[in-house]
């Protein structure tokens with residue numbers, strides 16, 4: 001089996017590289033410069049010979065998407081549609097989507113795979129349309145929704161909070177967004193363990209938290225790792241009305257995955273691992 005990782009040098013793409021490498025599987029990681037998923041000619045030229053195509057490529061800048069709407073649409077909807085059309089006649093397509101397809105208003109239980117998307121911002125809307133495009137073009141494709149990715153292999157909320165607590169005496173973090181942090185390597189392992197499935201699946205680590213609670217855990221993990229920090233106080237605040245609107249609650253249910261595989265572990269141990277790796281790399 002030969003795997004292609006598209007968007008292969010982003011946060012999740014690098015985690016897939018690591019997990020495939022560890023399991024001794026043959027893969028090629030493509031950057032945007034190598035292969036642009038918007039370019040059908042690139043797909044025809046570079047993808048023949050691969051058995052599994054993992055699409056980690058996406059326009060992921062939530063704020064930027066509000067301005068660069070056309071680019072976000074092309075990368076998150078048209079690109080996945082191209083891949084689905086290309087893979088209809090052969091290779092397996094695994095496409096990654098997001099908890100931002102949901103909005104969280106009046107939601108009191110974790111979102112299941114068959115709940116209706118109700119995205120709030122352009123990024124979420126394009127991710128929701130991307131899922132539809134993929135499954136319309138290729139019903140055998142596999143779509144994984146995930147949330148709040150972190151790892152030592154890219155830029156995430158963990159690195160953002162670390163930078164702030166290293167540099168600032170007081171740090172403010174929103175408490176009105178709740179979700180499930182997900183270690184990118186755990187997601188990659190889950191996806192590769194169920195690669196023959198099709199349709200939509202959710203994967204996220206256990207234990208929903210607010211952004212503020214997750215930031216507090218990052219602060220504690222950094223203190224435990226004896227990292228030199230300036231931060232003395234962390235404030236919980238409300239999302240500013242001027243910020244891009246984000247889901248207040250985007251907790252994904254992972255029961256469907258757990259029935260076929262296992263209950264995901266908590267994000268706490270992976271957070272420790274991330275901290276250790278980040279500081280052993282300095």
Ligand SMILES: NC(=O)c1ccc[n+]([C@@H]2O[C@H](COP(=O)([O-])OP(=O)(O)OC[C@H]3O[C@@H](n4cnc5c(N)ncnc54)[C@H](OP(=O)(O)O)[C@@H]3O)[C@@H](O)[C@H]2O)c1
Pocket residue numbers: 006007008009010011012013031032033035036037038055056057058059060075079096097098099100127146147148149150154155
């Ligand atoms: N990060 C999260 O918290 C999170 C949460 C839920 C779901 N997801 C989903 O998880 C997937 C992976 O996200 P990530 O966090 O790894 O994002 P990332 O670090 O931003 O990686 C995305 C990669 O896609 C590449 N890319 C952008 N446009 C492309 C194009 N037209 N053709 C080919 N490659 C292109 C980017 O390259 P450049 O950097 O060169 O532009 C980047 O390397 C995405 O589908 C995202 O929507 C992420």
